[in-house]
Amino acid sequence: MIPVAFDYLRPTGVDEAVAALAEAGDEAKILAGGQSLLPVLRLRLSAPSVLVDLGGVAELRGVREEGDFLAIGAMTTHDEVASSPLVRRFAPLLATMAATIGDRQVRHRGTLGGSLAHADPAADLPAAAATLQARYVLAGPSGRRVVTAADFAVGLFTTALADDEVLVEVQVPKVEGWGSHYEKFHRVVQAWAIVGVAAMVRRSDGGIESARVTLTNMGPTALRATAVEQALAGCAAEPAAIAEACMAAAEGTSPRDDVTASAEYRRHLVRVLTGRAVAAAAGV
Incomplete structure (x- = not known):
């Protein structure tokens, strides 16, 4: 049409x-x-x-260091995010996820800000932003304001952006000493994730000191798996203990039934994928 x-x-x-x-x-x-x-x-x-x-708008492109965080322009493409040495060093989870989006053509045209502002629950990048505890800089007629990733997506395809505001950049805190991994299940490489799991793990004394886990396509927005995060704190960094902790991954979620998967199948998938993602992030 x-x-x-x-x-x-x-x-x-x-x-x-x-x-x-x-x-x-x-x-x-x-x-x-x-x-x-x-x-x-x-x-x-x-x-x-x-x-x-x-x-x-040239100022909306590129990646730069700003003290303790990276400032990534909203018009920076997925390919530029994935290949940026700064993102690979200080936010490897984001680089890894950007490299899995769609196909090569999509990654060379699609943008970080466009994906986040679209707020599709099946999109990968909102989960990365939530896990990395990113902040969004929005510009409007009254000036600029900063919104956290947790407050930006407010519902299905709905964000905190006003009609007269522009997403300028995404501020990502630098992370070091954390392992990270993104695990997703989809029908074909270019398709949206049926379920995805972003995980970051900090280890200490042979165990897991703390973890951050965010779920893709398990509700109207990316969801932090707080029950899993709590179960992993102080958990032994070994497969059986991690798998048991990740059985709580579906708690608090509201997956939908659609032509690609039932809600119950998504609940099963998220438990399996969360175990895989956390184990990989923990290096076990």
């Missing part, structure tokens, strides 16, 4: 983009990499009157 007619704007700065959004109101849509938006437009599931293309 062909999208409905719309006005096309290509600002060159964040302030210009914010002004365009403020003028258009809720009739506008932001175009980042377009990997999610363009199919929706073609199917006429979305019919904006104004499309604001951020591709010309």
